[in-house]
Amino acid sequence: MVWKVLSFAVAVIYAVSAAPQSRITGGDQVDITDVPYMAALVYHYPRINLRIQRCVGPLISSYHVLTTAFCFNGAVLENFTIRAGSTLSLSGGVTSTIQHLIKNPGFVSETLLNDIAIVFVKEPFRISNVIRSLRLPPQGFEIPDGRSGIVSGWGFDKERVDGGTQHEYLQSVLLRKVTQRVCTETYANNSNVTVTDSVYCATETNKGVCFGDSGAPMVAPVYSTAALIGISSYYQGCGSTYPDIFTRVDRYSNWIMENAVAPSARSLEFDTPRIAN
Numbered sequence: 001m002v003w004k005v006l007s008f009a010v011a012v013i014y015a016v017s018a019a020p021q022s023r024i025t026g027g028d029q030v031d032i033t034d035v036p037y038m039a040a041l042v043y044h045y046p047r048i049n050l051r052i053q054r055c056v057g058p059l060i061s062s063y064h065v066l067t068t069a070f071c072f073n074g075a076v077l078e079n080f081t082i083r084a085g086s087t088l089s090l091s092g093g094v095t096s097t098i099q100h101l102i103k104n105p106g107f108v109s110e111t112l113l114n115d116i117a118i119v120f121v122k123e124p125f126r127i128s129n130v131i132r133s134l135r136l137p138p139q140g141f142e143i144p145d146g147r148s149g150i151v152s153g154w155g156f157d158k159e160r161v162d163g164g165t166q167h168e169y170l171q172s173v174l175l176r177k178v179t180q181r182v183c184t185e186t187y188a189n190n191s192n193v194t195v196t197d198s199v200y201c202a203t204e205t206n207k208g209v210c211f212g213d214s215g216a217p218m219v220a221p222v223y224s225t226a227a228l229i230g231i232s233s234y235y236q237g238c239g240s241t242y243p244d245i246f247t248r249v250d251r252y253s254n255w256i257m258e259n260a261v262a263p264s265a266r267s268l269e270f271d272t273p274r275i276a277n
């Protein structure tokens, strides 16, 4: 199992680095079998009968999806559909709705402090070749500067004002963690976000997250297992020179393990999250 998970991560790293330019911004199209932990959080606006992919999140068990707390600003929980097991965000795979949500109690909307939330799904997702949960890093596990991770999402290919559109097919990009000093200095004058030691920045020339990628997972090896090291929280300019900001999942591993409990009538193999070891 560990070997299998790692080999899919390594296979994606090679596929992503070899394939030609396309998008998230600057990413490449991937199949759900390459990143089977991906779930789309699709939002329904009934008055105009529009369904858009609002955020993304990785499965951390059959019952739980991790994403940003920011994703739910101004949103009604009943109007979300969670789709797993599909390369497309708006069709295919299996869907569920939200049972309830736990935002991190330290979340501050204005500065995106503690931008992380646990989504509990009503209908659990059964593990298959297209549906799998990601392991969490141990509490406090810090990835080294310069380490690359796979970031996946269905967000826009470029800024909306530049005529960007939503990706229909899943995209992945490899981003490299930069030093905390660069991260802090980059955003020193931006009052919309505060860089603390509970976030890190990652980038690559002309690549990055974009509109609709909030919650996009960054996956890298932890010990010898592909694990969820970060979720996309903030960006300034799609694929710009500003590195993208990720919530450090390892800062919240204990909080996630304490809160992501399974229903008592559980019956599935991976009903609660697991820590990489």
Ligand SMILES: *[C@@H]1O[C@H](CO)[C@@H](O)[C@H](O)[C@H]1NC(C)=O
Residues within 6 Å of the ligand: 044, 045, 046, 047, 076, 078, 079
């Ligand atoms: C959510 O969905 C329900 C049922 O379709 C609808 O009545 C309601 O207006 C929606 N809420 C929002 C904020 O769109």
Ligand SMILES: *[C@@H]1O[C@H](CO)[C@@H](O)[C@H](O)[C@H]1NC(C)=O
Residues within 6 Å of the ligand: 185, 186, 187, 188, 189
């Ligand atoms: C932030 O603002 C200060 C003072 O105006 C300026 O000297 C500095 O270059 C700015 N930093 C960035 C990254 O824009």
Ligand SMILES: *[C@@H]1O[C@H](CO)[C@@H](O)[C@H](O)[C@H]1NC(C)=O
Residues within 6 Å of the ligand: 189, 190, 191, 192, 236
């Ligand atoms: C901060 O947010 C405001 C309101 O959304 C926006 O107008 C402004 O451009 C943002 N500042 C930066 C530096 O992104």
